[in-house]
Amino acid sequence: MKKLCFGTYATILKLCKAKSVTQKWLCGTVLLSVAPSYDVRTDDGTTSDLILGKKNLSPNVTDFAPTADARTTSNYFKQNILPLLDGNKKSLIVLALKDIIASDNTIEPDTIVEKVNGMTKETIARRDAFVLDDFLAGIFLYTVVNVENRNCEESVKEITEEYIQFFDAQKTSISFLTAYSKFSIETADEIAIDTRSLVLLTETGGKCQKCGRLLGIKKEGNDVNYAKVVHLSETEDIILCVDCEREIQSASEEDKLALLSDKHDLEILMVARDAMSRYTLEKQIEDVLREVHLMDVTNDTRLRIKPVKVENKITEKRLKERILLDVRQLYEGVNNSLDRLSGENKLNVDTFAKNVKRMYEDAAETLTSQSDIYNLLAETLFEKNGYKYREACQIIISYFVQRCEVFDEITK
Numbered sequence: 001m002k003k004l005c006f007g008t009y010a011t012i013l014k015l016c017k018a019k020s021v022t023q024k025w026l027c028g029t030v031l032l033s034v035a036p037s038y039d040v041r042t043d044d045g046t047t048s049d050l051i052l053g054k055k056n057l058s059p060n061v062t063d064f065a066p067t068a069d070a071r072t073t074s075n076y077f078k079q080n081i082l083p084l085l086d087g088n089k090k091s092l093i094v095l096a097l098k099d100i101i102a103s104d105n106t107i108e109p110d111t112i113v114e115k116v117n118g119m120t121k122e123t124i125a126r127r128d129a130f131v132l133d134d135f136l137a138g139i140f141l142y143t144v145v146n147v148e149n150r151n152c153e154e155s156v157k158e159i160t161e162e163y164i165q166f167f168d169a170q171k172t173s174i175s176f177l178t179a180y181s182k183f184s185i186e187t188a189d190e191i192a193i194d195t196r197s198l199v200l201l202t203e204t205g206g207k208c209q210k211c212g213r214l215l216g217i218k219k220e221g222n223d224v225n226y227a228k229v230v231h232l233s234e235t236e237d238i239i240l241c242v243d244c245e246r247e248i249q250s251a252s253e254e255d256k257l258a259l260l261s262d263k264h265d266l267e268i269l270m271v272a273r274d275a276m277s278r279y280t281l282e283k284q285i286e287d288v289l290r291e292v293h294l295m296d297v298t299n300d301t302r303l304r305i306k307p308v309k310v311e312n313k314i315t316e317k318r319l320k321e322r323i324l325l326d327v328r329q330l331y332e333g334v335n336n337s338l339d340r341l342s343g344e345n346k347l348n349v350d351t352f353a354k355n356v357k358r359m360y361e362d363a364a365e366t367l368t369s370q371s372d373i374y375n376l377l378a379e380t381l382f383e384k385n386g387y388k389y390r391e392a393c394q395i396i397i398s399y400f401v402q403r404c405e406v407f408d409e410i411t412k
Contacts, residue, residue, distance in 0.1 A: 002103040003155040004113070006143040007053030011159040012096045013081075013136075014051060016089035026084050027051055030140060033076040034068040035061045053152030057144060065144040070116040073141060078133035091171035092164050094130055097139060099167070100159075101125070114138030115145075117180060129175045172387050200229060200239035203266040208241040209259065210248070215241065232256055238263050265318040282333040284392035288385050289337050289347060314401070319371050326398035334399040356400045374401075 002008065010030065014023045027050060028041030038060040040046045049055045056062070085093070101113055102125050109122040116138035119127075143149070207214055228245040230238050238259055240248060248256070314320040341347035359380060363373045374397060381393040 001105060002100045002158055003152060004100050004104045004143060005053060005147045005152040006057060006149045007051055007152045007156040008100055008159050009139060009143050010051045011156050012093055015161060015164050016086050016093045017084055018086050021084045023047060023051060029080055031061050033073050034065045053149055053156040056148060056150045061144060065141060070141060074116045074134045074137040077137040081136060082133060090132055091174040092167050094174050095167035095170055096164055098124060113142050115141040128173050129177050131177050131180060200237060204239055208244055209238050210240050210244040213241040232260055236260055281330060281392060284389040285334055285395060286337040288389050288392045288396060289341055291385055314370060316370050319374060323398045323401050326395045327402045330395050331399055331402060334396060
């Protein structure tokens with residue numbers, strides 16, 4: 001089991017440090033943040049034992065850490081620790097620490113793990129935007145004050161170069177802030193409980209997830225008219241009508257897993273829309289179209305002239321719903337951007353459409369799942385655009401599904 005301790009924390013930093021920085025200098029500089037007179041930056045033995053999880057931190061550190069000012073510690077990290085790290089690996093540090101915190105079963109969900117802002121384990125798991133100096137300083141203070149470092153060797157051994165590189169594909173999911181809003185830190189946990197039903201209803205479009213009956217929220221508490229919030233697991237809730245809620249009590253594990261899988265698909269469909277206005281999306285779509293440069297097109301690539309309804313060519317339920325949502329909301333926005341850029345001689349629409357068509361043809365040669373093909377096309381566009389505006393890239397692919405450059409009509 002992965003365990004959050006000073007050893008695992010320091011090992012992550014060690015694997016993500018700048019090449020010119022030694023592990024003893026990095027470790028010693030971190031400890032100076034709470035113990036200015038305890039300098040082990042030239043002591044190979046002490047720093048090595050601490051990083052390997054072989055022994056506890058000195059009382060010179062643990063005696064001072066509980067009374068250390070968290071904000072001062074964060075400022076120290078900003079000035080003295082961040083410059084020692086590889087700037088290209090900061091997202092990997094956050095993802096690795098999030099994973100270890102989530103995996104450590106000795107930490108309860110409501111335990112404050114980031115001590116600068118009072119973030120709990122549960123809050124950290126939900127967030128994807130952080131003030132890095134606060135995050136690193138706050139978790140460091142937790143490891144010093146709350147955790148024994150001795151006998152953590154096995155946990156430290158799990159933190160390898162390969163473990164860090166595992167998060168490389170996810171690093172664009174992390175963003176960094178210069179400061180948290182007062183609202184997000186002080187009230188997010190309280191609001192999360194009160195709005196749980198609303199979030200679940202938003203995911204399902206205001207309907208029972210199982211039978212599709214329309215639902216509504218009561219003013220008092222979390223009960224929903226003709227519905228119930230059902231706990232399928234410790235971390236997963238769904239929204240059902242009263243009849244389906246009664247049925248689920250005796251449902252098989254297979255039926256419950258199917259509902260969970262359906263819920264995850266709904267979450268994926270909703271999450272990217274949460275913080276974006278229509279205007280922002282349309283602007284991002286135009287930015288993608290202005291900047292993207294796709295693969296060359298061959299002479300035998302032809303555009304589809306006669307349109308085919310999305311319903312007649314997409315067999316996967318959630319993918320169909322996602323594409324139809326994109327088309328209803330933003331088809332005209334994409335179309336207008338293409339027309340505008342074409343009028344400015346910034347984009348040849350037919351050539352661009354052929355490129356998308358060729359991308360689809362190439363993907364369809366090796367992939368059979370429509371979702372896999374759709375995701376590959378969107379991710380390719382995202383990559384060609386410098387890893388910016390993933391949601392806008394997905395909407396552009398949905399547009400070309402509607403235009404029929406992507407997916408063929410189902411033969412009956």
